[in-house]
Amino acid sequence: MDQVKTTAASADGRDQVFAALAERFQDRFTRSEAVRRQHGHTTTSIANQPPEAVVFARSTQEVSEIVRICASQNVPVIPFGTGSSLEGHLNAPFGGVSIDLSGLDQIVAVNVEDQDCTVGAGVTRKTLNAHLRDTGLFFPVDPGADASIGGMTGTRASGTNAVRYGTMKDNVLGLTVVLADGEIIKTGGRARKSSTGYDLTRLFVGSEGTLGIVTEITLKLHGIPEEIAAGVCPFDSIEGACQAVIATIQCGIPVARIELLDAPQVAACNAYSKLELTETPTLFIELHGTKAYVEEQAELFGAIASEYGGGDFSWSTRPEERTKLWQARHDAYWAAQALKPGWEVLSTDACVPISRLADCVTATAEDIVASNLLAPIVGHVGDGNFHLSLLVNPEDAGMVERGKALVSRIAHRAIEMGGTCSGEHGIGQGKLKYLEHEHGKGAVDLMRRIKMAIDPAGIMNPGKMPG
Template sequence: MALADLQPVERNDAGIALVLGILKQRFGDRFQTGHAIRGQHAHTTTYIPSQLPDGVAFAHSTEEVQEIVRACAEHRVPVIPFGTGTSLEGHVNAPGGGISIDLTQMNRVLAVHAEDLDCTIEPGVTREDLNTHLRDTGLFFPIDPGANASLGGMAATRASGTNAVRYGTMRENVLSLTAVMADGRAVTTAKRARKSSAGYDLTRLLVGSEGTLGVITGLTLKLYGIPQAISGGVCPFPSVDAACNAVIMTIQMGLPVARIELINGLGMRSLNNYSQLGYPETPCLFVEFHGSEAGVKEQAETFGEIVAEFGGGPFRWTNVAEERAKLWKARHDAYWAGLSLRPGCKALSTDVCVPISRLAECINETEEDIARSGLIAPIVGHVGDGNFHVLVLMDPDDPKEIEATEAFVGRLNMRAISMEGTCTGEHGVGQGKIAFLPHELGVGVDIMRSIKQALDPHNIMNPGKVLPAAVT
């Protein structure tokens, strides 16, 4: 994707110059304009070109974020929130320049209410940091997108991951949040109650808004008890169809699986090579169960019976923590393992999500498309909720490969939408998937645009993301 293909945002050089002066005077060394640090705040982990902000402000509080946003609002300068920079669709790029607000130093766990199973944190706390803080309480936060992302960023992109089939996504696990809006006002969207019917659901409006409506500066999250016992294992299958049908029966039978991940044959080859494993190089399910000692044993045995019905197996499972950690470390290294299939290449990581009844069909058609296109692209998926990822390996200096990759991604997105699915299950829209949103949501995009206009009339909040420009 060339810069020319991205959503254009007009630069306001005069306003940017004024804001640079204001923020440098106010924040001193916590406001940086060097090229290297600006580059670090525009990087993406995909091939979308970097677009650098003009300055980076390191905020320490909601009040400081308000100061930054008010200065930018007064002079019509873009604001781009930054967590850890692990997003995949260009979310942290600055197409019109502007100010990146780095929230990594807002990293305090403010309160843990163990009796209520919730906590209140600042947005720079990462998921690993939070679980380290919670380890002596008997509680944990389950949403695990793989990367050690900031929880503010995870809320902004409505992230999920391997545990979503049991614990849900960030949408279900954010009770309340505080955000600084485009006019500099700070809003707290709810109290700590587990449910409310008081007014519009502002929490859900901001979760998944990708920084286009406000900057998240605080979160209250649901917590869960650490399971008494955990078991997990890997099970090979003769085909993607067989694996997906086993998943469907597992879900339909109400088996409380915590994680159920599909890796196709090429993906298993990459995991074996990268992590020195010895698994069969056929489609495999990585599975985990949470509960009591007796419960997880019963769940694993029942799953083994389901597997056998669809010609899979043997299903080898363990409740030894070290062995399970090795298994999930390999799964989380799938991105780097995929890169090893073609040393020196770049990768485009994309995702779609379909109803689980259409999952096998969608993956089979996608594998056929990959083969016809001459691409190398392993597939992994959070198949318990119909979500899968494709890692397309390509030479970014070869225009023909880029063209073939972009054409493939376009077909993949439209395939998922045609199956009553979505162009992104968890990566978000960012810059990379803007073109597909109207196909998926139709007039819903106009409604979103109306909300954006009402809350951010001067389009300073992470412009050039999520919403395509209105056709005039």
């Protein structure tokens, strides 16, 4: 797909920008190679393309100042949260300045009665939930990493709880955004619904920093359930596990989490997280509600699972057991990486309509075997989303090419089944080539026109989706 052209800054113009930023921000401005490389993309096999400089911002006003200085000479700007994204979102293919938002770490307001809060973009999900613990509320969106709320907004993140509580697009009420000329705008509000104007909030949610830099987010919160039960159910086959998920969702069991791990992923988690699970395709389940309701739904799920080759469904309401189980699930990426120290991980995801889940996952598992690759499967299968941690030896060119070909086939297969090449990782650099296949030329052209209207010089995170 053609890219929105970035207006190149001259060498003198870049030097002017760096000098101005150094004077204004002093020790919070750096051109250190180590810091620059850390602010390129690290949690991916995509080559690191570091920015030319990094500035550590502490407020929306400072972000606006930085953008204005950069915009004066058409120098690109790339927002940085915690560095946990997976598709090259943080790389700087045209150079420029990385704006580190970790200093925007204030929890601005918590409105317990209205079940909402406003936080800085640098606040992480774990920090927010620790702050909320005594209020009886929690924020449910939980990607595997302890990502920043700003980064989660930019990539339209989801996670294990999405099947019940939705993704970031469902839980963001309003935003503060710095535009490409440094102007500060606010979108949305604290009301739970509105029918006024364009939905600018959702335009920026998932825009991956290509339209503006999100600095503050107003979020929906949810009540902590009376009873939480987590359980594990092994299956004879990966197809049986997927069919059990489909039946569970179609029967209307309101699972809070339902996660698939194939046999290699279970083995990896056993080794890395010190679990003792049977190394066979397995579902991790969590149910929320009253004590009686949770017990009833657990029994119903157990009956469904047994019809599809499920073994004993063991579950517990003890917090320490639930925490250990879900921490192991969140550490699945690192557990897979530990299977082959020194190898690279080609991490990818796809999402399909729930009725096609078994078809897509089974075909993918067969494809892995045929490709002679090690690629543990794990997924938020309650909403049709699954991931691969594809391990390749970087010194084996043939293996790397087989891995890239497998990633491409998965993306195209998901799209052809009515799904998407990415349920939550986003587009960035890694999946840009699939965007037109998924959305069509007309829709992508419209994305490009929106990008050009908001960022005519193309300085906002250039080289990514959609421009």
